[in-house]
Structures are given as structure tokens and as C-alpha cells.
Amino acid sequence: MYREREAGRLRGATVWTSVASGAGPVRVLPDGCLDLLWSSRAGLLVAGPDRTAHLSTSAPGERWIGLRLPPGVGPAVFGLPAEELRNRRVPLADVWGGAADDLAERVEAAVSGPGDPAGWPGRSAAGAAILEEMAGARLRAAGGPDPLGVRVAARLAAGATVAATAAEVDLGPRALHRRSRALFGYGPKTLARILRMGRALGLARAGVPLAEAAVRTGYADQAHLTRDVRELAGVPPTRLLSPPVD
Structure with a gap:
């Protein structure tokens, strides 16, 4: 429950x-x-x-x-x-x-x-x-959350590339990676992958076919989405989307 x-x-x-x-x-x-x-x-x-x-x-x-x-x-x-x-x-x-x-x-x-x-x-x-x-x-x-973390997370969650995000927050790749590890636990590329997976699975749960969800969230195709989900979640997306068995 x-x-x-x-x-x-x-x-x-x-x-x-x-x-x-x-x-x-x-x-x-x-x-x-x-x-x-x-x-x-x-x-x-x-x-x-x-x-x-x-x-x-x-x-x-x-x-x-x-x-x-x-x-x-x-x-x-x-x-x-x-x-x-x-x-x-x-x-x-x-x-x-x-x-x-x-x-x-x-x-x-x-x-x-x-x-x-x-x-x-x-x-x-x-x-x-x-x-x-x-x-x-x-x-x-603590004076509120670090404004950089809020900006980076919002841009990556919206599908922006890491390079575009770094340019927008005026940081070089190494500085963004260092700050991201402190703010999110891992570098911006990993965070971007995790957030993209979440967007794709959210669309699929809303009824969007997996192939379409993959394209709409920036994957090359459904196979690319499946590989990413397997690596990050440990199982294919079809397993995550299956209804629980009582």
C-alpha cells in the first residue's frame, strides 16, 4: 500500500x-x-x-x-x-x-x-x-537550497544537454561536474540520464507507446531507451510498466 x-x-x-x-x-x-x-x-x-x-x-x-x-x-x-x-x-x-x-x-x-x-x-x-x-x-x-542546483536540475529535467546547461550557468565542464557531485551525488551526465529515464517512464505510464516515449524524450529509438533503463533500473521498461501481481 x-x-x-x-x-x-x-x-x-x-x-x-x-x-x-x-x-x-x-x-x-x-x-x-x-x-x-x-x-x-x-x-x-x-x-x-x-x-x-x-x-x-x-x-x-x-x-x-x-x-x-x-x-x-x-x-x-x-x-x-x-x-x-x-x-x-x-x-x-x-x-x-x-x-x-x-x-x-x-x-x-x-x-x-x-x-x-x-x-x-x-x-x-x-x-x-x-x-x-x-x-x-x-x-x-542553511539560507535555502543552492541556486545552482535548482537551475541545473531544472534545465536537465527539461531535456537540455549538459553542454547547454553548463553554458547557461556559466561553468566549465570540470566545475559543473564537481558542483553536481556535491549537489546531486553524481555528475551532470548521470543526472541527465536518470531524469530522462523518469520522463520516458512517466509518458509510458500515461499510455504513450514506448517507441514514441523514447523519441519524445531524446533517445535514438526504443532499443536505446531499453538499454538505458536496464543499466539504471536493472530490468527492462516492460518489467517496470507491468501491473503488480496480487
Whole structure:
């Protein structure tokens, strides 16, 4: 049971909640984002930006609340370069120290209650609001996100080339690569590939044939899209687009 919505307090962020079925690992696709997570089993965690798909394994009935920060915003919230968290899931206490303990107590108090599914949506919304509040406060204390990260992510998400993006932000290739690793966890070419894959899969989920989705998002053809998805997601796009089996 997975649900997501736009965050109410942080522009561009996404709040998601889930209750694990225990049916097997869940494939989490790379998206250039950092997440602030709460798990009923593991507590508060930071999910760094993944280079390839992450297979998440949960215990049956484990509850999750996630705040997915837009690309380039996470470093200002967590106070670390994104590359230090790449492909990692770490306890928030390792990043924020004692502030994580206080946050954990507040979230636990908000989500505590009977285990019946009927009450979970309300409790998870209360927990998510606390995560948003804390992340927003940290972001303001840092002076907001790095404007460069916002500009680079927006241009690449719109399909601009890395060369055009570098020219627009007035940086040379090496400088853009260095700044991108700190902001996104990897260089701009990798981020561009990940964001393009997301656009193509979004079109396909909306009913656009894969061949057309490939051309509309800048792939040479459907075979090119399939190769890229296999490398980044670990499976072909048809596997990702197949409905889940009950």
C-alpha cells in the first residue's frame, strides 16, 4: 500500500507513505533525490541519491513515511555533500546527532496508536507534517537550497544537454561536474540520464507507446531507451510498466 502527494510546506518535495506487504523487495528507481525517512522498524533514516535501482526489503506490516526532497535540495537540509550519501541508507542520528533523537520522539508520538489500517492515513499525515517542518527549518537555517542546483536540475529535467546547461550557468565542464557531485551525488551526465529515464517512464505510464516515449524524450529509438533503463533500473521498461501481481 503506497501513496504519495505533493508536500504542503516544501516546494517541489513529495511526501509518500507505505505499509509493506512482505511479498519481496521493492525496486526503488534512481531519481537524483535525497529522502528523509521514518520506518516503524528502523526509525529515522537518510536515503542518499542512488546511481542505480535500490532493492528495499521491509518486514511484513512495516510502516514507512518519506519526504523526498527535489534534486539539489538535500545537501542544504542534511548539511552534507550528496556524494557522501550516494547509494547509502544511514541513520539520521549519524548526520544530525542529537537533533535526530528529538525528531524521532516527535514522530513516534504522532504515529503511535492502534495498528488498524483505518487510522494509519491520519497518523502518517501527522508524522509527515513533522518531517516537513523540520526539513523546512533546516533549509531556512542553511539560507535555502543552492541556486545552482535548482537551475541545473531544472534545465536537465527539461531535456537540455549538459553542454547547454553548463553554458547557461556559466561553468566549465570540470566545475559543473564537481558542483553536481556535491549537489546531486553524481555528475551532470548521470543526472541527465536518470531524469530522462523518469520522463520516458512517466509518458509510458500515461499510455504513450514506448517507441514514441523514447523519441519524445531524446533517445535514438526504443532499443536505446531499453538499454538505458536496464543499466539504471536493472530490468527492462516492460518489467517496470507491468501491473503488480496480487
